[in-house]
Amino acid sequence: MxxxxxxxxxxxxxxxxxxxxxxxxxxxxxxxxxxxxxxxxxxxxxxxxxxxxxxxxxxxxxxxxxxxxxxxxxxxxxxxxxxxxxxxxxxxxxxxxxxxxxxxxxxxxxxxxxxxxxxxxxxxxxxxxxxxxxxxxxxxxxxxxxxxxxxxxxxxxxxxxxxxxxxxxxxxxxxxxxxxxxxxxxxxxxxxxxxxxxxxxxxxxGINLKKPEQDEKISAPGQLSSHYAPKGSIRLNSKTIKENEVHLGFGKVKSDLNLSKTENLIEAAANLFDFLHKLDEMGAEKIAVSPIPEKGIGIAINDRLRRAAAPR
Incomplete structure (x- = not known):
């Protein structure tokens, strides 16, 4: 085609x-x-x-x-x-x-x-x-x-x-x-x-939104547990980096790629998928991801990263 x-x-x-x-x-x-x-x-x-x-x-x-x-x-x-x-x-x-x-x-x-x-x-x-x-x-x-x-x-x-x-x-x-x-x-x-x-x-x-249950049937896109995945395995909330790991950083840390050196969650969200693509291009087999604050749009970033890290 x-x-x-x-x-x-x-x-x-x-x-x-x-x-x-x-x-x-x-x-x-x-x-x-x-x-x-x-x-x-x-x-x-x-x-x-x-x-x-x-x-x-x-x-x-x-x-x-x-x-x-x-x-x-x-x-x-x-x-x-x-x-x-x-x-x-x-x-x-x-x-x-x-x-x-x-x-x-x-x-x-x-x-x-x-x-x-x-x-x-x-x-x-x-x-x-x-x-x-x-x-x-x-x-x-x-x-x-x-x-x-x-x-x-x-x-x-x-x-x-x-x-x-x-x-x-x-x-x-x-x-x-x-x-x-x-x-x-x-x-x-x-x-x-x-x-x-x-x-x-x-x-x-004017209401509290109910959060999805873990075993809830799929009723909308994006509910598969492993849906946003680069080829390499991902280790989340990594404060130290192991040998042979590629580091996806956040904040003032030494890393291979940094979602936001200034800890700006909006910038981190904008960079997220682009950087996951770059990790694939780099041939990263093991990926360590810095902790991301669980607040604001950081909740969505962590949700994406947890899905990417899920077994598949």
Whole structure:
């Protein structure tokens, strides 16, 4: 398969959107990470995503839309969803909602569930592709399943060239972490930590979000225990470095790569996936990671690192 690289020009974006309309797969930048998109109403198109990623079929995909009205055509909207959308959309928040019986969303994208994960992204290129395609787009992160999420176009090119139809070249993702996922089903809960903190969402909704149980069934993307993994083994909260370990540091420590020498958690989040890619490029077989504060966006960073360190 020949993968076409598109520039973020008006003409190229129109051409790229035709790939989506024609049932193809297209990688495009969002404010969180690069997404690998396809027409969410087509089982064949969605199957191409799973094929390209080698993705576990029981893990559902996030459906990206350009408006709430578009979402209301296939998902049951609620007052809670409206409050969250007013505050956080467009942006890095995904909401899991009940699926309407008349939904035309691919069952493959839903992994057979009667719920759907939806998001309105803030990135201008993502918004343009959604409007030009005029269809909901299923889009997990643009990387082979179980490997590090892509935050730059070159990450996608190196991992998925020849496996997908198109890639839109753009600047590095601004946030560098996937969206926070909340469930607004019977009981509001957080399913995946991400760019927006659970405390901030709880304040807006006026409720305490339930945290996921360890043995809870998968109902949203990012719930597989080992989902963000470089090739090497990872040892977390490492204050000393063992022989033959490559050190991913944080703060004023001597290290091979440092997420943030100034202990800035926002900077650390933005660097996280890029540095995990670099560790792969370095051929790191054993990786020691400095302690990361368990506060603010540091909670999401640690969540990603724990998943990366999980047995696989």
């Amino acid at each position: 020949q993968t076409k690289i598109f520039k973020p020009s008006k003409q190229d974006l129109v051409e790229a959107s035709e790939l989506i309309k024609g049932g193809g797969t297209l990688a495009f930048p969002t404010e969180t990470v690069y997404g690998l998109g396809a027409d969410a109403t087509s089982n064949i198109a969605v199957a191409k995503i799973y094929q390209a990623k080698g993705r576990p079929s029981f893990n559902p995909l996030i459906i990206h839309c350009f408006s709430i009205d578009q979402i209301k055509a296939f998902a049951l909207w609620s007052s809670e969803a409206q409050v969250a959308a007013d505050k956080f959309w467009p942006g890095p928040l995904t909401m899991v909602l009940p699926l309407l019986p008349e939904s035309n969303i691919s069952s493959l994208a839903l992994a057979g569930l009667q719920t759907v994960a939806v998001r309105i992204p803030a990135h201008p290129i993502a918004q343009k592709i959604l409007k030009l395609s005029n269809t909901p787009i299923a889009a997990p992160s643009a990387n082979p399943s179980g490997t590090v999420s892509a935050t730059k176009a070159e990450h996608v090119v190196s991992r998925l060239s020849g496996k997908i139809e198109g890639i839109i070249s753009g600047k590095a993702s601004k946030i560098g972490l996937e969206s926070t996922i909340i469930s607004l089903l019977t009981e509001a809960s957080i399913l995946r930590f991400g760019a927006i903190g659970a405390a901030e969402i709880s304040d807006v909704l």
